[in-house]
Amino acid sequence: MDIQVQKQSDINIMKLHGPFRLGPAVEAFRAAIDQVMKTSGHKIIVNMTEVNSMDSSGIGALVRSQTAAKQHGGSIKLVNPSKLVVQTLNFVGLLNVFEVHPDDNAAIDAFLGNQAASGIHAKDPGAGWQG
Numbered sequence: 001m002d003i004q005v006q007k008q009s010d011i012n013i014m015k016l017h018g019p020f021r022l023g024p025a026v027e028a029f030r031a032a033i034d035q036v037m038k039t040s041g042h043k044i045i046v047n048m049t050e051v052n053s054m055d056s057s058g059i060g061a062l063v064r065s066q067t068a069a070k071q072h073g074g075s076i077k078l079v080n081p082s083k084l085v086v087q088t089l090n091f092v093g094l095l096n097v098f099e100v101h102p103d104d105n106a107a108i109d110a111f112l113g114n115q116a117a118s119g120i121h122a123k124d125p126g127a128g129w130q131g
Contacts, residue, residue, distance in 0.1 A: 001018040002017040003028055005032060012040050013104055014033065015050070016051050017051070020053070030061055030064075041074060042070075042072040045101075045104055045107040046077070048079060051081065063097060077107040079104055080101075
């Protein structure tokens with residue numbers, strides 16, 4: 001998996017590309033998010049537009065990261081996860097752990113407290129993210 005990290009103000013945007021599965025992909029994500037949290041803060045957007053699959057190890061890495069971010073006053077917001085990723089999170093009962101947004105700008109607005117953009121959650125797991 002390829003991971004690109006950008007920073008906008010005090011918000012970190014991680015763009016993931018490829019499968020998010022046990023092995024090198026999960027290890028790369030853990031290393032990248034740990035580095036971001038140590039050096040850049042705990043407000044993190046994980047853009048999943050180009051993640052085509054995710055297994056339980058990927059889910060575990062996301063949940064662990066969300067827990068760590070919340071312990072430091074931040075959070076992880078997901079952007080544009082695929083229908084399969086949303087269904088998987090819903091199936092294991094973890095969809096409500098994350099805010100899901102259609103794009104980076106909506107997630108940034110939610111961090112900034114823009115009421116029009118906050119509170120977007122996946123409502124229909126069969127349809128992917130829904131605003």
